[in-house]
Amino acid sequence: MGTLDGRTAIITGGASGIGAATVRLFVEQGARVLIADLQEEKGQELAASLGQEAAFLKVNVTREAEVSGAIDTVVSRWGRLDxxxxxxxFGGALGPIETTPVEEYDMTFDVLLKSVFLGMKHAAPVMKRQRAGSIxxxxxAAGLEAGMAPHLYSVAKAGVVQLTKSVALELGEYGIRVNCICPGAIVTPLAVGRPEPRAEQVQALRENAARMHALNRVGEPEEIARAALWLASDDASFVTGQALAVDGGVTAGRPWRNLPEFQRTPHPIRMYRLPEE
Ligand SMILES: NC(=O)c1ccc[n+]([C@@H]2O[C@H](COP(=O)([O-])OP(=O)(O)OC[C@H]3O[C@@H](n4cnc5c(N)ncnc54)[C@H](O)[C@@H]3O)[C@@H](O)[C@H]2O)c1
Incomplete structure (x- = not known):
């Protein structure tokens, strides 16, 4: 028996990285999943490898009609949307604030924040009728603390955190839970370069980003997929309005090993003795 037996889901960005790992895990746990992504070839390939339980739809998540169409597809195909x-x-606009083009500002917020708004907007009426659902x-992690990613990426992700809390407060009385996951650095094409990351790029991420995480390593897509599975399942039945950090400790603070030497070394006189009266 799987945790998601009989359930249905849409996973946007499901053709790659975190999304693809989640598609695989949800199907393994009994769900039927619609992969909604721009990358047609990768999405079709993944769906085909999972048989009847998965389907692919080419969707641009910045377009309202395509997002609502994806939700309609799940309901008409499988009867419900859980x-x-x-x-x-994606990474969004890069570089200093003074040279960031307004067009890139718009594109960054469209892909990273408007898409989430659209997913919530069109899931709400279906889930309200069912009086159940998990968004x-x-x-x-960059949405919780500054300095981890480009300006606009960080702000858009902070927006996702706040939208999650706000919408959870509206939809909770209908039995709909709304949560988000805040990953630390995860080895995916987004973090290490497209179309297929080169081995040295992966190695550089593993070494450089690892140092900022308490666990002294970066994360794998499957580790985020397991958090998504928990939030989608009845195991998280009393969890809503949360920003769940799955981040190897990167938002907890500076790892002990990176503190100045004098703070890590026991020093009875300086650290433990009060000044003489
Ligand atoms: N990898 C990390 O270190 C990391 C850390 C924190 C958060 N995230 C977030 O995790 C999510 C998944 O990213 P990932 O790391 O798996 O990267 P990824 O590049 O492997 O996957 C992202 C997917 O989103 C799809 N996509 C992009 N724009 C789209 C659009 N307009 N319409 C439809 N599909 C679109 C891409 O085609 C791709 O398949 C993103 O929201 C990212 O910001 C990633």
Whole structure:
């Protein structure tokens, strides 16, 4: 028996990285999943590898008609919609504030925040009728603390966190739970480069980003997928309005090993003795 037996889900950005790992895990746990992504070839390939339990639909998550169409597809195909996972994303605008073009500002917020708004907006009426549902979004550790990612990416992800809390407060009385996941650095094409990351890029991420995480390593897509599975399942039946950090400790603070030497070394006189009166 799987945790999601008989359930249905849409996973945006499901053709790659965190989304693809979640598609696989949800299907393994009994769900039927619609993969909604722009990458047609990868999405079709993944769906085909999972048989009848998965299907692919080419969707641009910045377009309202395509997001609502994806939700209609799940309902007409499988009769209900138990989970929407708003996960599609990209790095957004890069560089200093003074040279960031307004067009890139718009595009960044469209892909990272408007898409989440659209997923929530169109899931709500269906889930309200069912009086049940789980809406999950991928925010980021960068949405909780500044200095981890480009300006606009960080702000858009902070927006996802706040939208999650706000919408959870509206939809809770209908039995709909709304949560987001804040990953630390995860080895995916987004973090290490497209189309297929080169081995040295993966190695550089593993070494450099690892140092900022208490666990001294970066994360794997499957580790985020397991958090999404928990939030989608009845195991999280009393959890809503949360930004769940699955981040190897990166938002907890500076790892002990990176503190200045004098703070890590026991020093009875300086640290433990009060000054003489
Ligand atoms: N990898 C990390 O370190 C990390 C950390 C924190 C948060 N995240 C977030 O996790 C989510 C998944 O990213 P990932 O790391 O798996 O990257 P990824 O590049 O492997 O997957 C992202 C997917 O989103 C799809 N996508 C992008 N724009 C789209 C659009 N307009 N319409 C439909 N699909 C679109 C891409 O085609 C791709 O398949 C993103 O929201 C990202 O911001 C990633």
């Amino acid at each position: 989970c929407v996972y708003n996960n599609a994303g 999950i979004s991928t925010a980021s």
